[in-house]
Amino acid sequence: MTITGSTVDHHATTLAPTPPPQAEAVPAASRPRFQHAGIAFGCDYNPEQWDRATWREDVRLMREAGVDLVAVNVFGWAALQAPDGAFDFTDLDEVVGLLHDAGIRINLGTGTSSPPPWLTTRHPDILPVVEDGTTRYPGGRQAWCPSSSEFRRAALELVEAVAERYGRHPAVALWHVSNELGCHNALCHCTESTRAFRRWLRTRYGTIDELNRAWGTSFWSQRYTDWDEILTPKLTLSSRNPGQVLDFHRFSSEQLLDHYRAEADAIRRRSDLPITTNFMVTAHIRNLDYWSWAPEMDVIANDHYLDHRLGEPRTELAFAADLTRGLAGGEPWLLMEHSTGSVNWQPVNLAKEPGQLLRNSLAHVARGADAVCFFQWRASLQGSEKFHSALVPHAGTDSELWREVVELGRIVGALDEVAGARVQADVALLFSWESWWASDAETRPTHAIEYLDQVHALYGALHDLGASVDVVRPGADLTGYRLVVAPGLYLVSDADAARLDEAVASGAHALVTFYSGIVDEQDRVRMGGYPGAWRDLLGVRVEEFAPVLPGTPITLESGASASLWSDRLEATDAEVVDRFADGPAAGRPAVTRRAGAAAGAPGAGDAWYLGTLLERDDLLDLVGRVAEGAGVVFEPGASADVEVTRRTDGERAWRFVVNHGADAVEFDAHGIELVTGTAVGGRIVVPAGEVRVIREEGAA
Numbered sequence: 001m002t003i004t005g006s007t008v009d010h011h012a013t014t015l016a017p018t019p020p021p022q023a024e025a026v027p028a029a030s031r032p033r034f035q036h037a038g039i040a041f042g043c044d045y046n047p048e049q050w051d052r053a054t055w056r057e058d059v060r061l062m063r064e065a066g067v068d069l070v071a072v073n074v075f076g077w078a079a080l081q082a083p084d085g086a087f088d089f090t091d092l093d094e095v096v097g098l099l100h101d102a103g104i105r106i107n108l109g110t111g112t113s114s115p116p117p118w119l120t121t122r123h124p125d126i127l128p129v130v131e132d133g134t135t136r137y138p139g140g141r142q143a144w145c146p147s148s149s150e151f152r153r154a155a156l157e158l159v160e161a162v163a164e165r166y167g168r169h170p171a172v173a174l175w176h177v178s179n180e181l182g183c184h185n186a187l188c189h190c191t192e193s194t195r196a197f198r199r200w201l202r203t204r205y206g207t208i209d210e211l212n213r214a215w216g217t218s219f220w221s222q223r224y225t226d227w228d229e230i231l232t233p234k235l236t237l238s239s240r241n242p243g244q245v246l247d248f249h250r251f252s253s254e255q256l257l258d259h260y261r262a263e264a265d266a267i268r269r270r271s272d273l274p275i276t277t278n279f280m281v282t283a284h285i286r287n288l289d290y291w292s293w294a295p296e297m298d299v300i301a302n303d304h305y306l307d308h309r310l311g312e313p314r315t316e317l318a319f320a321a322d323l324t325r326g327l328a329g330g331e332p333w334l335l336m337e338h339s340t341g342s343v344n345w346q347p348v349n350l351a352k353e354p355g356q357l358l359r360n361s362l363a364h365v366a367r368g369a370d371a372v373c374f375f376q377w378r379a380s381l382q383g384s385e386k387f388h389s390a391l392v393p394h395a396g397t398d399s400e401l402w403r404e405v406v407e408l409g410r411i412v413g414a415l416d417e418v419a420g421a422r423v424q425a426d427v428a429l430l431f432s433w434e435s436w437w438a439s440d441a442e443t444r445p446t447h448a449i450e451y452l453d454q455v456h457a458l459y460g461a462l463h464d465l466g467a468s469v470d471v472v473r474p475g476a477d478l479t480g481y482r483l484v485v486a487p488g489l490y491l492v493s494d495a496d497a498a499r500l501d502e503a504v505a506s507g508a509h510a511l512v513t514f515y516s517g518i519v520d521e522q523d524r525v526r527m528g529g530y531p532g533a534w535r536d537l538l539g540v541r542v543e544e545f546a547p548v549l550p551g552t553p554i555t556l557e558s559g560a561s562a563s564l565w566s567d568r569l570e571a572t573d574a575e576v577v578d579r580f581a582d583g584p585a586a587g588r589p590a591v592t593r594r595a596g597a598a599a600g601a602p603g604a605g606d607a608w609y610l611g612t613l614l615e616r617d618d619l620l621d622l623v624g625r626v627a628e629g630a631g632v633v634f635e636p637g638a639s640a641d642v643e644v645t646r647r648t649d650g651e652r653a654w655r656f657v658v659n660h661g662a663d664a665v666e667f668d669a670h671g672i673e674l675v676t677g678t679a680v681g682g683r684i685v686v687p688a689g690e691v692r693v694i695r696e697e698g699a700a
Contacts, residue, residue, distance in 0.1 A: 033299070041068055044373075044377065071107040109178075115138075115155075125148065126194065127144070132187075145192060147192045163267045246523055318363060323431060324580055335365075342388070353689075359691055411413050422648060424483060445515070464620060483510060556590050567611035574594040637665060
């Protein structure tokens, strides 16, 4: 390996010899923590798109805007390495030096997210194959197979060179492995992936007979007699084996995680700084099981963009932020990317309204983010993302957007004291990527409802009521939660299901919705009636699903409106709270409650079951009733348009009020308001479209 290019002496430190490879990853307890003075304000920076004169102007403007954390070298491979294998760090050295001299810390990318064309030209076997058996080619990004040994070799050569160069550079604060891993290339069906899938299956099941049992291959004469008969689940003439598809998702997530580990290990042998990668906890990307990824991160980071294909994009923002905090185990996390305005990849890319940039940014901070970062610093002039918004727009600094960016930088700086504080929640919502994969299978009772429809509906009701919610994995410790919600949790293991039973026995209340507890972790239906895993807990038994055609309303005896789903349900040991007045389950229970007393355990909580998809207002009423009975504390003044959230460090508390509405709202408050820097002595008015953050007197 040849390295060319010079390093400015005062920008780099002497590098010690590389220690021998470590056999095991660093234990989580001894991993470094991301250290930053206050809330980070930052962006992705792609200097390879610009000339040197622009670099200097960019650094000047970054200081003007208050930017203090910049991600570089995210897509730097082609700029760093030539086809002959030589590395040239001249340009990156200069950029790193400019940022360092300006006091701007660096989130350093490994540069491996997209291979240069010369690599895939020489090694076309690196290219991914999709489920129809066709190859996907360079010209976009992530044109590589996660199982490719040749890609792994080349990528680690780059990582080792970058880590050797900058592993002890004083400007570097954080390592950024690849970029949005699995966004495009998670599911590869090439020959090397097929071999790797077989190895993974042998490790998981041990014998071919156990695999046949797990996948139910007696159906449709699919029984395997040798491992070499097994393929990845490419497209078939009919629906595919759901067990095979589910395991392929698991395998694919683990393959990419293994790649992350390989890059991280290469860095750790040369640097003692924290390492992460940017997750994509969003509504439409479900490729990776981030519950299994989270323990490998030194700090959790997420990319989030408002998705206007959803009915409630800002409620999904809140859900994604709470889920990201759940992945962080309640610790603060980093918002690695979001946008100042429109994106470029939706059917209609809406610009943000005045004030929306501030509201969106601080909504993340309110829910645990200790960084507010953007893609990207300067809007590109060419390429696929040239119409993606940035901190510096095409219009330049004489623009309303730039003025909003500078003001946002000031406000983020005013919130530095909030860094490290946590969110305390009364409610836990169970969420599972494995259940998402299995629930939204090719064959299911109805395609009119997807897993996230239930998740977002239940979360949205809690959000609008002003309840603080921790989104946690099935099997998580539920101690201390007053209410646990399981929306449409189709797949759950017996052990994880038992944690909810234990929580209710200990006094927590539960709300479980339809299509939950149906199958075990091998996608095998539990016999005896639905919802199999929680039939006894809930005191109900569903004999048959009774989906409803879209556009056909359902009415409950209470007058509540519902749609799309009904259960042919009997209450075996539960009170019937409401019944279907019409539809395919007319006269049957729709909402039930098994009181804690019925559990036969002193102090047990109530267990509620909802067997349909209620309309928004009716769901809000039901969830409010359940939550109040559980003793959940709602934030006063919260509503669908007004988010009220608290963070605390145990001694102080900060109340965030994000007013998305068209009218001003008024709150009781005492303390210091940080956005305006004013004292509050009883009442505070939050104007329409604005945000206020109050450090509260006597609150923790």
